[in-house]
Amino acid sequence: MGKRIDLHTHSIFSDGELLPSEIARRACVLGHQAVAITDHVDATNLDCVGRVINAVLDIRDNWDIEIIPGAEITHAPAEIIPKLAHKARELGAEIVVVHGETLVEPVIEGTNWSAVNCSEVDVLAHPGLITHEEARIAKENNIILEISARRGHSLSNGHVVQTALDVGADLVVNTDTHKPEDLINYKMAEKIALGAGLPEKELKKVLRDNPIHILEEKGIV
Ligand SMILES: [Zn+2]
Numbered sequence: 001m002g003k004r005i006d007l008h009t010h011s012i013f014s015d016g017e018l019l020p021s022e023i024a025r026r027a028c029v030l031g032h033q034a035v036a037i038t039d040h041v042d043a044t045n046l047d048c049v050g051r052v053i054n055a056v057l058d059i060r061d062n063w064d065i066e067i068i069p070g071a072e073i074t075h076a077p078a079e080i081i082p083k084l085a086h087k088a089r090e091l092g093a094e095i096v097v098v099h100g101e102t103l104v105e106p107v108i109e110g111t112n113w114s115a116v117n118c119s120e121v122d123v124l125a126h127p128g129l130i131t132h133e134e135a136r137i138a139k140e141n142n143i144i145l146e147i148s149a150r151r152g153h154s155l156s157n158g159h160v161v162q163t164a165l166d167v168g169a170d171l172v173v174n175t176d177t178h179k180p181e182d183l184i185n186y187k188m189a190e191k192i193a194l195g196a197g198l199p200e201k202e203l204k205k206v207l208r209d210n211p212i213h214i215l216e217e218k219g220i221v
Pocket residue numbers: 010015016040178
């Protein structure tokens with residue numbers, strides 16, 4: 001079985017319950033190779049990225065897991081997403097996630113469109129009823145679409161998988177962890193991907209090759 005890579009989690013620096021070290025420890029036990037801590041940010045709290053970086057430096061040096069500082073641009077006006085993505089990068093976010101148009105929150109229309117058109121974005125999270133055109137642009141800009149393990153956000157996983165497969169866009173399975181029980185092992189990630197309609201032959205690409213490719217591009221692994 002492969003090692004897990006999760007590119008979307010929340011710590012106490014936004015609305016998560018866990019310290020970065022607790023996310024790291026629990027993820028280690030569940031067989032993770034790497035976890036990105038991507039706390040919610042908008043224009044008011046981008047400095048949160050720096051706090052995550054300080055918290056993860058120790059873990060990175062001393063534990064057998066890669067903890068990656070990131071940010072999730074959340075409920076921001078669609079037109080300022082590129083600016084926030086750029087600032088988050090400047091502040092040291094290595095993984096930039098955008099909180100996509102999930103079915104279960106009133107995310108501003110145009111968020112998916114703005115995110116896929118911004119090449120500084122790495123992952124469009126829970127993109128709801130993403131269109132084929134948006135998925136095609138995501139592919140062109142190397143932006144990965146998320147299959148979400150999170151209740152509610154997962155309602156449109158089937159649509160996301162089908163749309164991504166139709167246009168050849170890349171997918172990844174993230175948990176969007178907020179609580180201890182949200183982290184999952186590799187086996188569970190496989191089941192969630194299969195449950196969303198991903199063909200078995202695509203499992204390794206989605207669970208290993210796609211996230212590793214992102215990390216390699218950034219020189220993290
Ligand atoms: Zn949250």
